Structures are given as C-alpha cells and as structure tokens.
Amino acid sequence: MSTPSKLAAAALSAVFAGAAAAAATAAPVLKVEASSDTMIWNAVAVDGKRVFVAGPRWTGSQGPALGLIGKDGKPVPYPDAAWNGWKEGGDNGRAFVNVNAIHLDGRGSLWVIDTGSPQFGGDPLPGGAKAVQIDLKSNRVVRTIAFGPDVALPGSYVDDIRFNGRHAYLTDAGKPGLIVVDLDTGKSRRVLDNHPSVVAPRTRPIDVAGTIVRGADGEPLAVNVDPFELSLDRKTLYYGPLTGPWSQVPTRLLDDPSTTATTLAAAVRPWADLPPIGGSVLDARGNLFYTELRTSSLVKRAPDGKVTTVLSDPRLHWVDAPTIANGRIWLPVAQMDRVPVFNGGTSKVQQPVTLYSIDMKEIQQ
Structure with a gap:
C-alpha cells in the first residue's frame, strides 16, 4: 500500500510532468518588431541591428518604397530620398518604381527587385524593371542590372531573387x-518560358483564410512562378507558382547559356505539392519554412518531407516573404488580399500592418 507521502510525491511528479509537457507544446511567441498604419510591407531584410522593409506601390502604401526602421520605429527612406522619390515621367532607372522584394546576398549587399510598373498587372516601364545592388557599408547604390524588353516582357512581374555564386535567379x-x-x-x-512548372494551375485558386482572392475582372487571381529556394548544396533550384505545386531543376543547367530549352525542360522534376503560400525561407539545416495562406500558419517542411505546423494564428494573415536572421524568423504580415486592387478599390487592410518575429529556439528542429 502506498503511503500518503508517496502519493503526494507521485501527484507532485505528475504535476511537474504535465507542466513540462505543456511547455514543450506551447505555441511560439510572436514578437512585434515594427508596425505601421500607413505602409504595407511584404518584404524584410535584417543586417545586424538594421531592419529593412519594403512593399509594392500598388497596394496603396504611403511611405518609402524601401525603408530602414529607425529608433522611433518608423521607416526612413533607404538608401536615400531620391531613390524613393519616383514620379511618373521621371528616370525609371534611377528610382524605385515598384519594389516587390529585397534580399541580402551574403556578400555585403542588399538587393532590391523592382517590377518596373506602378500598377498591378501593368507592363514594365522603359528602364523600370531592374535589380538594384546597395552596398551596406557605404549605403550607396553600386550597381543596377536593368531587364530589357527581351527579359521583362509586357505583362512581366519580376518577383524575387536568389544567389548562387556568380549567378542569380x-x-x-x-x-x-x-x-x-x-x-x-x-x-x-x-x-x-511558359513551361507547365511555372504556370499557375487554374484549378488551384488562392485561398486566404477561406476566401478566394479575385482580380479586378472578378476571376480567381492567378500568380505564376513566385516562391523559390536553393538547396543547401546549391545544386538544385526549387520553385513553383504561388498556389503550387513546386518543381526542381539542376542549377548547372540554368547557369549554362548553351543549355537548350528542350534539354532544360526535360530536366524539370516534381518536388513538393505545397499549398498556396505567401513566402518561404530555407534554414541552415535544410528545413523549408513557408506561410500557408488558407490557415494563416507558419509551416515547416523537413528535408525528409515531413510537414509540421509551427503556429496557426489569425494575426498571420498573408505573411509574405519571411527571412531568418539573428536567431529569429521574421514574418511581414502584408495582408495582400485585403488591398484595394483585390477588393473593388476599397481597402480592407486591418491596421496596423505588423512585422513579427519568432525565436528559432522556440521552434522544434
């Protein structure tokens, strides 16, 4: 027969065990890094203590196209006011027409991807579509790679960038x-071009928290090849339409300009049948983190294909391009489906627009 002291000890042990189990399964904490009542950020980059944010002009965002978060929490134009001062009829090549993505190259530069058109779905303006390299030490633009009319075509929306040695995709x-x-x-x-792996399937609409996103014509919005990542060994590019599925292709074939279109197309293979996502980031262990739009979730796909939901929270409504820096995963909640262009000209954005982060130690690896 158990003594009262033994029963008490057993009960206490059970309490501690239950508390430990609860702690192990506790949801990660969302930390507010920045917020705005006037700007919509779909991109973030973190260089040490500096946090950069950016967002497309067509969302109705009011503020710098590319901003550096100041000590007061407000973004200041980066690298300067001139690059953020584009006006119709101005020099499209020396100002940000429409920033869609920002990305660090790991070599001391921040790259800015400009679609070149101030309107969603508009044709790139002459000289407008470009990749702009900013040196993070001098805070100056050191290079602009313009995409000519043979690369940025009518109807193009140059979306994002990844680096592989002396090549970029x-x-x-x-x-x-x-x-x-x-x-x-x-x-x-x-x-x-127009390969099935890069074209948005019409049978897979963009479902955000239970609502289908529709364009100005009332039809379900189709976003072609958008999210992509490089494998850790840099030998494979994974990519797909916003709604999935994802494919893979060897980078050695991408890098070789003599590779024929037929050879490259034949090398494409299926990779993962991911759902509609806002954005993705690959960590140093090969885990792919992506933001699932239908469930407002941050999801992890392990290298073995195992999928785990890290956090589901209505505050994560259309998290766009996340990034990992300073031991945290940064989550810009862009609410892209709520901007006027997708809602008959009326904004349904719930202010403030917020940039969150989660401590990577809270995410079981």
Missing part, C-alpha cells in the same frame, strides 16, 4: 518564366 510571376543573371557580365536571359 529571379522569378517572373506575371509572364511565367525564370530569369538567370550572370553577375560578372550583368547579362540576363529568360528560361522555362
């Missing part, structure tokens, strides 16, 4: 295809 979410840039020469070329 970009997605075109408007005119479906990939763009490969030789960083030594600055020359760019299109590949996989």
Whole structure:
C-alpha cells in the first residue's frame, strides 16, 4: 500500500510532468518588431541591428518604397530620398518604381527587385524593371542590372531573387518564366518560358483564410512562378507558382547559356505539392519554412518531407516573404488580399500592418 507521502510525491511528479509537457507544446511567441498604419510591407531584410522593409506601390502604401526602421520605429527612406522619390515621367532607372522584394546576398549587399510598373498587372516601364545592388557599408547604390524588353516582357512581374555564386535567379510571376543573371557580365536571359512548372494551375485558386482572392475582372487571381529556394548544396533550384505545386531543376543547367530549352525542360522534376503560400525561407539545416495562406500558419517542411505546423494564428494573415536572421524568423504580415486592387478599390487592410518575429529556439528542429 502506498503511503500518503508517496502519493503526494507521485501527484507532485505528475504535476511537474504535465507542466513540462505543456511547455514543450506551447505555441511560439510572436514578437512585434515594427508596425505601421500607413505602409504595407511584404518584404524584410535584417543586417545586424538594421531592419529593412519594403512593399509594392500598388497596394496603396504611403511611405518609402524601401525603408530602414529607425529608433522611433518608423521607416526612413533607404538608401536615400531620391531613390524613393519616383514620379511618373521621371528616370525609371534611377528610382524605385515598384519594389516587390529585397534580399541580402551574403556578400555585403542588399538587393532590391523592382517590377518596373506602378500598377498591378501593368507592363514594365522603359528602364523600370531592374535589380538594384546597395552596398551596406557605404549605403550607396553600386550597381543596377536593368531587364530589357527581351527579359521583362509586357505583362512581366519580376518577383524575387536568389544567389548562387556568380549567378542569380529571379522569378517572373506575371509572364511565367525564370530569369538567370550572370553577375560578372550583368547579362540576363529568360528560361522555362511558359513551361507547365511555372504556370499557375487554374484549378488551384488562392485561398486566404477561406476566401478566394479575385482580380479586378472578378476571376480567381492567378500568380505564376513566385516562391523559390536553393538547396543547401546549391545544386538544385526549387520553385513553383504561388498556389503550387513546386518543381526542381539542376542549377548547372540554368547557369549554362548553351543549355537548350528542350534539354532544360526535360530536366524539370516534381518536388513538393505545397499549398498556396505567401513566402518561404530555407534554414541552415535544410528545413523549408513557408506561410500557408488558407490557415494563416507558419509551416515547416523537413528535408525528409515531413510537414509540421509551427503556429496557426489569425494575426498571420498573408505573411509574405519571411527571412531568418539573428536567431529569429521574421514574418511581414502584408495582408495582400485585403488591398484595394483585390477588393473593388476599397481597402480592407486591418491596421496596423505588423512585422513579427519568432525565436528559432522556440521552434522544434
């Protein structure tokens, strides 16, 4: 027979065990890093203590196209006011027409991807579509790679960038295809134009928290090749339309300009049947973190294909391009489906627009 003291000890042990189990399954804490009542941020980059944010002009965002969060929590134009001062009829090549993405190259530069059109779905303006390299030490633009009319086509929406040695890859979410840039020469070329792997399937609508996103014509919005990541060994590019599925292709074939369209197309293979996502980031262990739009969730896909929901929270309504920096995963909640262009000209954005982060230690690896 158990003594009272033994029963008490057992009960206490059970309490501690229950508390430990609860702590192990506790949801990660969302930390507010920045917020705004006037700007919509779909992109973030973190360099040490500096936090950069950016967002497209067509969302109705009011403020710098690319901003550096100041000590007061407000973004100041970066690298300067001139680059953020584009006006119709001005020099499209020396100002941000419409910033869709920002990305660190790991070599001391921040790159800014400009679609070149101030309107959603509009054709790129002459000289407007470009990748702008900013040196983070001097805070000056050191290079601009313009995408000519043979690369940024009518209907193009140059979306995002990833780096692989002396090459860079970009997605075109408007005119479906990939763009490969030789960083030594600055020359760019299109590949996989209209290949099935880059075209948004009409049978997979963009479902955000239970509502289908529709364009100005009332039809379900189709966003072609958009999210993508490089494998850790840099030998494979994973990519897909916003609604999935994702495919894979060897980077050695992308990098070689002599690779024929037929050879490249034949090398494309299925990779993962991911749902509609706002954005993705790959960590140093090969885990793919992506933001699922239908459930307002941050999800982890392990290298073995196992999928785990990290956090589901209505505050994560259309998190766009996340990034990992300073031991945290940064989550810009863009609420893109709520902007006027997708709601008959009326904004349904719930202010403030917020940039969250989560401590990576809270995410079981």
